[in-house]
Amino acid sequence: MPGGRTGGGRGKPTAGDVAAAAGYSRTAVSFAFNSPDQLSRATRERILAVAEELGYRPSPLARMLRAGQTRALGVLLPQGLAAILRNPYYTEFLRGVGEVCDREGYTLLLTPPLRESMLEAIPYAAVDGFVVCGLETDRGEVAELARHQTPVVLVDGDPQSDAPGVDVDDRRGTREAVRHLVGLGHRRIAVLSFDPGPDAAVRGYRGPLARRLAGLADGLAEAGRTMADVELAEVPISRVDGERTVRRWMAGPEPPTAILALSDILAFGALEALRDLGVDVPGEVSVVGFDDLAEAARTRPALTTVRQDTEAKGRTAAGALLAAIRGEQQPVRRLLPTRLVVRASTAPPPPPGRRAEAAARNRGDGPSDEP
Amino acid sequence: MPGGRTGGGRGKPTAGDVAAAAGYSRTAVSFAFNSPDQLSRATRERILAVAEELGYRPSPLARMLRAGQTRALGVLLPQGLAAILRNPYYTEFLRGVGEVCDREGYTLLLTPPLRESMLEAIPYAAVDGFVVCGLETDRGEVAELARHQTPVVLVDGDPQSDAPGVDVDDRRGTREAVRHLVGLGHRRIAVLSFDPGPDAAVRGYRGPLARRLAGLADGLAEAGRTMADVELAEVPISRVDGERTVRRWMAGPEPPTAILALSDILAFGALEALRDLGVDVPGEVSVVGFDDLAEAARTRPALTTVRQDTEAKGRTAAGALLAAIRGEQQPVRRLLPTRLVVRASTAPPPPPGRRAEAAARNRGDGPSDEP
DNA sequence: CTGAAAGCGCTTACAG
DNA sequence: CTGAAAGCGCTTACAG
Numbered sequence: 001m002p003g004g005r006t007g008g009g010r011g012k013p014t015a016g017d018v019a020a021a022a023g024y025s026r027t028a029v030s031f032a033f034n035s036p037d038q039l040s041r042a043t044r045e046r047i048l049a050v051a052e053e054l055g056y057r058p059s060p061l062a063r064m065l066r067a068g069q070t071r072a073l074g075v076l077l078p079q080g081l082a083a084i085l086r087n088p089y090y091t092e093f094l095r096g097v098g099e100v101c102d103r104e105g106y107t108l109l110l111t112p113p114l115r116e117s118m119l120e121a122i123p124y125a126a127v128d129g130f131v132v133c134g135l136e137t138d139r140g141e142v143a144e145l146a147r148h149q150t151p152v153v154l155v156d157g158d159p160q161s162d163a164p165g166v167d168v169d170d171r172r173g174t175r176e177a178v179r180h181l182v183g184l185g186h187r188r189i190a191v192l193s194f195d196p197g198p199d200a201a202v203r204g205y206r207g208p209l210a211r212r213l214a215g216l217a218d219g220l221a222e223a224g225r226t227m228a229d230v231e232l233a234e235v236p237i238s239r240v241d242g243e244r245t246v247r248r249w250m251a252g253p254e255p256p257t258a259i260l261a262l263s264d265i266l267a268f269g270a271l272e273a274l275r276d277l278g279v280d281v282p283g284e285v286s287v288v289g290f291d292d293l294a295e296a297a298r299t300r301p302a303l304t305t306v307r308q309d310t311e312a313k314g315r316t317a318a319g320a321l322l323a324a325i326r327g328e329q330q331p332v333r334r335l336l337p338t339r340l341v342v343r344a345s346t347a348p349p350p351p352p353g354r355r356a357e358a359a360a361r362n363r364g365d366g367p368s369d370e371p
Numbered sequence: 372m373p374g375g376r377t378g379g380g381r382g383k384p385t386a387g388d389v390a391a392a393a394g395y396s397r398t399a400v401s402f403a404f405n406s407p408d409q410l411s412r413a414t415r416e417r418i419l420a421v422a423e424e425l426g427y428r429p430s431p432l433a434r435m436l437r438a439g440q441t442r443a444l445g446v447l448l449p450q451g452l453a454a455i456l457r458n459p460y461y462t463e464f465l466r467g468v469g470e471v472c473d474r475e476g477y478t479l480l481l482t483p484p485l486r487e488s489m490l491e492a493i494p495y496a497a498v499d500g501f502v503v504c505g506l507e508t509d510r511g512e513v514a515e516l517a518r519h520q521t522p523v524v525l526v527d528g529d530p531q532s533d534a535p536g537v538d539v540d541d542r543r544g545t546r547e548a549v550r551h552l553v554g555l556g557h558r559r560i561a562v563l564s565f566d567p568g569p570d571a572a573v574r575g576y577r578g579p580l581a582r583r584l585a586g587l588a589d590g591l592a593e594a595g596r597t598m599a600d601v602e603l604a605e606v607p608i609s610r611v612d613g614e615r616t617v618r619r620w621m622a623g624p625e626p627p628t629a630i631l632a633l634s635d636i637l638a639f640g641a642l643e644a645l646r647d648l649g650v651d652v653p654g655e656v657s658v659v660g661f662d663d664l665a666e667a668a669r670t671r672p673a674l675t676t677v678r679q680d681t682e683a684k685g686r687t688a689a690g691a692l693l694a695a696i697r698g699e700q701q702p703v704r705r706l707l708p709t710r711l712v713v714r715a716s717t718a719p720p721p722p723p724g725r726r727a728e729a730a731a732r733n734r735g736d737g738p739s740d741e742p
Numbered sequence: 743c744t745g746a747a748a749g750c751g752c753t754t755a756c757a758g
Numbered sequence: 759c760t761g762a763a764a765g766c767g768c769t770t771a772c773a774g
Contacts, residue, residue, distance in 0.1 A: 081469025
């Protein structure tokens with residue numbers, strides 16, 4: 001490192017350096033910054049001038065250690081930062097958290113997993129508490145988390161956990177979506193589901209996915225059907241994966257008349273595939289999403305989807321965390337509502353004749369977006 | 372606060388508490404966590420067990436203070452968190468920063484202004500350095516920033532600053548956009564510009580806006596025209612503001628045949644207004660944006676726009692910051708390229724006859740999106 | 743109005 | 759393999 005870090009010269013100046021240079025004690029330096037009225041004006045100004053000249057700033061770290069608080073809220077994320085910031089769901093969620101931070105004067109620390117583990121990242125985060133997103137692993141982890149004395153609020157977690165948390169009624173929302181489709185007369189429904197966590201095989205589905213799948217089963221049961229009656233694909237949550245899967249379905253022998261996507265992003269991909277294929281939505285195929293991201297109202301046709309107020313979820317979680325930090329203990333589990341928003345992407349299935357015709361036409365490949 | 376914080380019992384346990392409970396020194400406790408091979412297996416396991424039982428975790432703050440680093444990158448933002456996270460430009464930018472954080476194992480601290488001031492927020496952020504976004508105020512602030520010993524990289528700043536920074540060639544990009552429009556034959560061009568900072572009146576335009584405006588002037592000059600020949604509106608960067616302004620223009624006596632938006636978000640609003648009004652794009656009116664946000668490729672018609680690689684900007688800024696933190700001093704100013712991406716929203720203006728016709732028709736009001 | 747001292751919680755040479 | 763001691767940089771009673 002160039003310039004070394006010898007005794008009095010290089011390196012960040014400390015309160016001691018300023019005190020020495022100005023001819024006062026470190027106490028005085030501290031007062032100049034924190035309790036101006038403890039000092040004579042002349043003294044304070046002299047100190048501040050010297051501090052300015054030396055480029056001195058009280059170390060935030062030392063201050064925080066002393067104060068016992070950071071005025072930062074942490075968000076423990078289930079994926080890398082780049083992936084999170086590519087996902088509009090998280091952008092909306094973080095916006096809700098951000099509103100609370102803005103109002104309360106907190107900063108926001110985004111903490112991705114360390115060595116694949118969300119929990120390992122904790123010791124590297126200087127925050128007053130964590131909003132923990134989508135921790136879908138063993139309950140043991142949650143319990144461990146709760147025991148460490150840092151306040152936490154769980155979001156999109158496991159329903160059976162006892163830690164304070166915020167979730168939405170995924171199950172009810174999905175059930176309503178299925179009802180809507182069944183009510184319109186659809187019988188060939190395909191479900192665009194998303195990848196469960198890595199250990200789903202061992203532990204079964206968890207969190208929101210488990211609840212959405214339960215809602216799907218509920219809705220089918222009401223119509224006297226089962227999961228065996230629907231085609232279901234599990235793909236990563238991305239536009240292209242939604243698109244690709246729908247293309248495959250539409251090229252198959254018996255394409256669906258309705259597509260239920262368990263995430264709007266997947267639904268956007270579906271819409272794109274159908275448009276490229278020249279399939280009329282909702283005339284030939286209906287599409288339903290989940291989340292009601294901002295874009296859902298702007299697609300053509302506008303997307304019918306299950307609305308959850310993601311921003312409110314973030315706001316609620318951050319609010320609960322702040323309450324916990326302040327010791328206004330209220331370790332509640334909140335369940336925010338969902339509701340089906342019917343827009344323009346759903347309609348009754350086409351009559352059988354027209355359907356066969358369309359299927360034949362759809363053997364070809366649509367053009368891709370860019371030249 | 373419930374439960375008080377008496378001597379040995381309540382409150383977060385420290386290494387001392389664990390040492391006492393386990394019957395070892397604090398050194399041993401520290402070794403158990405940081406240098407496992409310094410301890411006999413039995414000792415280490417005993418200590419870890421006690422720590423687990425007490426819910427002890429080494430304090431991140433104390434560790435950071437000791438280590439002299441936080442392994443966190445700060446982003447100093449010009450607006451509140453909620454506003455930032457509503458702006459896709461920042462989402463893309465932060466994604467670039469996030470990629471570097473992911474790769475290097477850093478966390479990301481989002482720091483909004485404190486009491487209206489970006490600089491005031493600095494002492495409350497425990498980070499190893501800052502990416503400073505859109506600091507458009509007095510150069511004095513930048514100089515002050517640079518003097519404090521924290522590494523910084525300026526983004527979207529003032530061109531004349533001497534601090535290390537990353538910017539894009541806004542001027543050239545805008546010039547090309549104007550050229551494109553003029554080349555197509557447009558003479559009635561309206562410019563959707565955005566709000567300058569609060570003190571623009573005193574200090575003149577700064578940063579990217581100044582450069583884009585300069586590029587606009589360049590382009591017009593090439594065609595033998597001046598700023599006086601274009602209609603220009605300054606509005607906040609939001610869809611609705613873009614929409615509203617374009618509606619007003621289209622209802623006027625001589626609506627433009629081309630709209631140049633200095634930000635894609637404004638262009639999206641413009642496109643919405645025109646669709647609602649039943650105005651054909653690009654048949655009747657051409658639209659050009661700036662930024663090339665992801666959505667620009669997905670609008671109908673797809674947006675012609677000046678591309679800047681915002682994600683790369685974030686990546687470059689974070690990379691430069693990291694280099695500065697590591698003392699690989701390279702206080703360079705980088706200028707990333709821009710380039711016009713011609714898509715489907717631009718075409719020659721309609722012949723005069725058709726234009727008058729359209730203008731008459733556009734007196735009415737289009738329907739709004741939601742019922 | 744100002745200074746010496748303790749302590750926030752940790753880590754790491756250093757000596758045993 | 760383990761302990762006593764110093765120090766990261768700050769703030770705040772406490773005494774003058």
